[in-house]
Amino acid sequence: MNATMRASVTTGFQPVIGHAISIRALRADDFDIEYRFITGLSLETRNSRLLGGARPVTPEYVARLTRIDFPRELALAAVVMLGGEETLIGVARYALEADGAGCEFALVIADAWQGRGIGRRLTESLTAAAQAHGIARMSGYVLSTNAAMLGLARKLGFRLQRVPGDATLTQVTLELTRPN
Template sequence: MGDFTAAHLGERRTLADGRQVTIRPIQPEDEAAERRFFARLSAETRRLRFMKFVRALNEQLVHTFTRVDYDRYMAFVCEATVGGAQEIVGEARYAAEADGESCEFSIVIADEWHKSGIGGLLMNALMRYAKASGFKTMEGMVLRDNRPMVKFVRALGFEIAPLPQEPTLVRVVRRL
């Protein structure tokens, strides 16, 4: 999408409840905030995000999660004031698929921010950016028992398809 920096892509938003948040690309300087964000997630939220139990992010994952190339790999975070400091309260990311036309997304929201509206803000920012970067479709795998996520992506226009070879998952796909 060109030579962009996080400052060019950040936007301040007001949620329906009046809270202020910032949606912006993740940066290498966010490593400590990324660790804190993950540590605040419940065990169930971690399971739903990673499709298995993950106790903590290892250093390699933290490094990978906080580096984007603004093209094939992109991530937006939502920052808000938590306990008097700016903290990450949600993130959405994509990675390009081998075909070059589709990308796979993931999203995770801090438990206390579920149903606040930041999921939609993050996904809309991610989808706009992916489309502007030339991707034609966005897809993901969701645990079938993650009903709130299935409902959420359906509301965003994703189609839901079962995976016969993997009965615990559904594939979600949306044209950009």
């Protein structure tokens, strides 16, 4: 990823007093913080993110999550300094679909940081980045029982649709307008 891209997705905000949160691109050298982040997620959160709660977290798996095939993929990290160490508290990512026009996205926030507006900020940053890259549509699959993600998607204007033949999943889609 080039410096311009990094700069364009780096933002800061402060949803909780005393914690300045930054949003920046995830990089291959984020292996350690990504490993701590993934292994710290509750089973419920991993299942909601469709990460397969029972799947062991191997170094290869974490390496794959931090090896971003830009510009086909982008992952944005929400980070905060805790005890002098940068700590990953949320990741939103997209990957281009085969047609190159749309992308599929997914999002996960660390359990202790959920419900503080971080998911909304990450999703807004991700859709802005996708839009800036000329992507026409962003969609994702959400468990139909996942009230938090469906509520967030609704709030940000995503269209919610049943997945034919699989009532356990809901597809959420946002049409992205071309940047001027």
